[in-house]
Amino acid sequence: MGGESKGPAVIDANSGFGPDNLPYCVFELGGEASIGVRLGDRVISLRALVENGQLPGECGAGNLNPLMAAGKRRWDEVRATLQGMIESEDSVTETASHSIAEITLLLPFDVADYVDFYSSEQHAINLGRMFRPDAEPLLPNWKHLPVGYHGRAGTLVLSGTEIRRPAGQRKEADGSIGFGPSQRLDIELELGYVLGGDSSMGTPVPIGSASDHLFGFFLVNDWSARDIQAWEYVPLGPFLGKSFATSISPWVVPTPALEPFRMNQPVQEPTPLPYLQDDGTWGLDIDFEIGLQSRTMEVPDIVSRTNFKDMYWSPVQQIAHMTINGASVRTGDVCASGTISGSKPGTFGSMIELSWNGEEPIHLSDGSTRTFLEDGDTAILRGLASNGTAMVGFGDVSGVIVP
Amino acid sequence: MGGESKGPAVIDANSGFGPDNLPYCVFELGGEASIGVRLGDRVISLRALVENGQLPGECGAGNLNPLMAAGKRRWDEVRATLQGMIESEDSVTETASHSIAEITLLLPFDVADYVDFYSSEQHAINLGRMFRPDAEPLLPNWKHLPVGYHGRAGTLVLSGTEIRRPAGQRKEADGSIGFGPSQRLDIELELGYVLGGDSSMGTPVPIGSASDHLFGFFLVNDWSARDIQAWEYVPLGPFLGKSFATSISPWVVPTPALEPFRMNQPVQEPTPLPYLQDDGTWGLDIDFEIGLQSRTMEVPDIVSRTNFKDMYWSPVQQIAHMTINGASVRTGDVCASGTISGSKPGTFGSMIELSWNGEEPIHLSDGSTRTFLEDGDTAILRGLASNGTAMVGFGDVSGVIVP
Numbered sequence: 001m002g003g004e005s006k007g008p009a010v011i012d013a014n015s016g017f018g019p020d021n022l023p024y025c026v027f028e029l030g031g032e033a034s035i036g037v038r039l040g041d042r043v044i045s046l047r048a049l050v051e052n053g054q055l056p057g058e059c060g061a062g063n064l065n066p067l068m069a070a071g072k073r074r075w076d077e078v079r080a081t082l083q084g085m086i087e088s089e090d091s092v093t094e095t096a097s098h099s100i101a102e103i104t105l106l107l108p109f110d111v112a113d114y115v116d117f118y119s120s121e122q123h124a125i126n127l128g129r130m131f132r133p134d135a136e137p138l139l140p141n142w143k144h145l146p147v148g149y150h151g152r153a154g155t156l157v158l159s160g161t162e163i164r165r166p167a168g169q170r171k172e173a174d175g176s177i178g179f180g181p182s183q184r185l186d187i188e189l190e191l192g193y194v195l196g197g198d199s200s201m202g203t204p205v206p207i208g209s210a211s212d213h214l215f216g217f218f219l220v221n222d223w224s225a226r227d228i229q230a231w232e233y234v235p236l237g238p239f240l241g242k243s244f245a246t247s248i249s250p251w252v253v254p255t256p257a258l259e260p261f262r263m264n265q266p267v268q269e270p271t272p273l274p275y276l277q278d279d280g281t282w283g284l285d286i287d288f289e290i291g292l293q294s295r296t297m298e299v300p301d302i303v304s305r306t307n308f309k310d311m312y313w314s315p316v317q318q319i320a321h322m323t324i325n326g327a328s329v330r331t332g333d334v335c336a337s338g339t340i341s342g343s344k345p346g347t348f349g350s351m352i353e354l355s356w357n358g359e360e361p362i363h364l365s366d367g368s369t370r371t372f373l374e375d376g377d378t379a380i381l382r383g384l385a386s387n388g389t390a391m392v393g394f395g396d397v398s399g400v401i402v403p
Numbered sequence: 404m405g406g407e408s409k410g411p412a413v414i415d416a417n418s419g420f421g422p423d424n425l426p427y428c429v430f431e432l433g434g435e436a437s438i439g440v441r442l443g444d445r446v447i448s449l450r451a452l453v454e455n456g457q458l459p460g461e462c463g464a465g466n467l468n469p470l471m472a473a474g475k476r477r478w479d480e481v482r483a484t485l486q487g488m489i490e491s492e493d494s495v496t497e498t499a500s501h502s503i504a505e506i507t508l509l510l511p512f513d514v515a516d517y518v519d520f521y522s523s524e525q526h527a528i529n530l531g532r533m534f535r536p537d538a539e540p541l542l543p544n545w546k547h548l549p550v551g552y553h554g555r556a557g558t559l560v561l562s563g564t565e566i567r568r569p570a571g572q573r574k575e576a577d578g579s580i581g582f583g584p585s586q587r588l589d590i591e592l593e594l595g596y597v598l599g600g601d602s603s604m605g606t607p608v609p610i611g612s613a614s615d616h617l618f619g620f621f622l623v624n625d626w627s628a629r630d631i632q633a634w635e636y637v638p639l640g641p642f643l644g645k646s647f648a649t650s651i652s653p654w655v656v657p658t659p660a661l662e663p664f665r666m667n668q669p670v671q672e673p674t675p676l677p678y679l680q681d682d683g684t685w686g687l688d689i690d691f692e693i694g695l696q697s698r699t700m701e702v703p704d705i706v707s708r709t710n711f712k713d714m715y716w717s718p719v720q721q722i723a724h725m726t727i728n729g730a731s732v733r734t735g736d737v738c739a740s741g742t743i744s745g746s747k748p749g750t751f752g753s754m755i756e757l758s759w760n761g762e763e764p765i766h767l768s769d770g771s772t773r774t775f776l777e778d779g780d781t782a783i784l785r786g787l788a789s790n791g792t793a794m795v796g797f798g799d800v801s802g803v804i805v806p
Contacts (some may be wrong), residue, residue: 201558235636240725245604
């Protein structure tokens with residue numbers, strides 16, 4: 001049974017922001033948007049360091065797009081400069097910094113295209129079992145390619161944005177067509193990443209250089225209206241069941257900060273086609289928690305604990321696949337991993353799995369139960385990578401449901 | 404049988420550009436991008452009219468986005484001003500104009516999100532018959548909502564852009580997984596439109612005000628790799644089978660120019676839900692032709708002639724549906740109608756229908772046959788609305804296949 005709450009949070013959303021991490025954000029202060037880098041509970045303004053001549057001009061922009069467009073070599077230079085300043089205790093990192101309490105965080109980049117993958121084997125199996133109980137749970141293409149689809153870039157929003165319960169058509173149990181606010185509003189815990197550096201249309205990005213486009217990572221809550229989705233999605237895929245909102249966390253963790261947490265991916269059998277083959281070391285050991293908090297609760301209950309390491313398809317495989325037909329990468333392209341579900345109950349990344357299609361309600365500490373989200377509920381997803389020596393935090397992505 | 408070429412073109416891609424039309428474009432001349440309006444075989448530079456104080460500042464931008472963002476009232480003012488100047492034979496419209504031979508046309512706007520609908524009943528029936536021969540050709544949701552999905556905004560390209568044959572995975576006839584250049588590369592004739600004026604996230608656009616966002620229309624060739632699509636598309640919809648390229652025509656026909664060609668849509672049975680109901684007068688009487696030209700041919704053969712008037716779901720229904728879940732409209736959002744197919748052979752909007760899944764090859768005047776596109780083939784889609792008094796041209800959208 002996956003129905004029991006797992007007690008209080010283990011992941012502290014404010015931990016893992018030491019010098020190993022240095023995630024980017026964009027913040028507003030005094031009417032001006034600036035790029036920042038988080039260190040502890042402060043954010044260093046890169047605009048101030050540009051004015052000091054310590055960083056290149058792209059770092060003085062109002063969002064991350066110009067820096068992301070400048071390419072990996074520039075990203076590495078900027079990170080090395082920042083790490084050097086922090087290590088040498090350059091006083092500027094203090095005078096150019098602000099407490100996170102005094103700034104307003106903004107969406108850190110303009111989104112170009114948004115692609116949502118479906119790369120957790122366990123998630124695909126779980127949904128297959130629920131929706132096609134008499135058939136093989138995995139569809140025939142699933143182990144040959146990272147299945148994905150385009151989502152709506154215009155409704156990617158920052159953590160903290162209220163999520164209005166979407167209305168739409170659904171098929172009722174009696175076969176009639178119903179309409180109204182979604183009755184099966186769900187979360188999906190995913191890891192997102194944003195790409196930088198344009199590639200040429202007509203030329204695939206080889207898997208060996210895919211990571212040159214990987215600017216950084218963040219948390220994604222791919223809100224999903226299961227009833228709308230179930231009725232609309234044949235034959236062209238999810239549309240309104242997803243497009244009402246997708247929330248992301250404000251901290252963009254630079255790709256090099258995740259190096260200590262890379263590990264072997266699960267063995268891929270059958271062996272994928274050559275364009276999807278590499279050394280298989282883009283597995284990532286990152287822990288996640290899902291918290292749910294009703295209107296009457298003061299802190300969230302943790303309803304799932306999971307890890308990225310079981311994900312079948314890696315980010316570099318996803319990029320190689322997305323471009324094998326010649327589709328170009330543009331700076332600001334966002335991809336999400338797909339729902340992250342482990343193999344045991346209580347490690348699933350969505351409520352439809354945690355409540356097994358609504359059959360096994362989740363018990364909350366206020367005495368209520370949940371199968372899907374109710375108005376006033378807040379969902380909080382947290383992430384942290386930690387291996388005993390290095391610790392890299394993702395913070396959290398949260399959203400409250402409003403009617 | 405749909406296999407015979409229909410002889411030479413009837414639609415002249417240079418007709419229908421009188422004062423009733425005045426389509427927008429963006430062109431480059433002397434290193435500067437400007438908005439233009441086409442009149443006959445000339446393009447009036449709006450930048451020059453802004454400098455003269457005759458048009459508002461948005462018209463002096465390097466693409467249409469600022470004007471589109473300004474909203475319908477501004478669009479109507481600009482169109483009225485231009486029509487007044489042309490009617491009064493203001494000499495500026497001549498001195499500020501250039502021959503279309505001397506300018507380079509550019510993509511007229513930055514694309515925000517791109518949504519591709521599937522709104523021709525005959526096209527959906529044809530594909531259903533081919534792919535699910537033993538089942539009802541229309542899926543249960545089709546007459547209840549305009550089925551659609553998000554496509555890749557970053558690979559929308561201007562007419563004339565070479566189209567590189569995409570590579571990808573496919574399922575071979577023997578059940579094995581193949582890889583290589585697509586062997587079933589196809590066209591899809593669609594009518595596209597671009598939206599202006601942002602709507603608020605969380606608030607649907609009612610069908611009665613959907614046309615306030617409709618800036619203008621153009622031709623779309625939604626290139627499709629049928630073999631890639633057939634293998635990948637379950638369960639999340641088309642992805643790499645479509646994302647390699649989508650071509651659009653350079654002339655954005657203002658919505659008011661199509662008023663004389665509005666007509667009743669086909670009767671919708673069952674009656675759609677209230678949010679999709681209006682007076683049903685957004686049918687459009689627009690003729691289209693599809694031309695195919697091999698490397699050895701000097702002019703294209705026309706392989707299909709069709710009309711928009713049989714389209715089941717209208718643009719305003721599509722907009723109302725796309726936002727009913729609270730998804731916002733952003734300036735630069737592009738939608739496409741779905742493949743436009745009539746009910747008779749020879750009126751279909753794709754080669755997979757014209758050649759009936761490859762079983763009835765199309766005969767070209769050079770003696771060759773086609774089921775799908777070969778390297779060196781050029782596809783040319785043309786559109787023209789004409790009712791005896793008014794005539795509004797769309798020009799053409801073309802692309803040549805390169806290996």
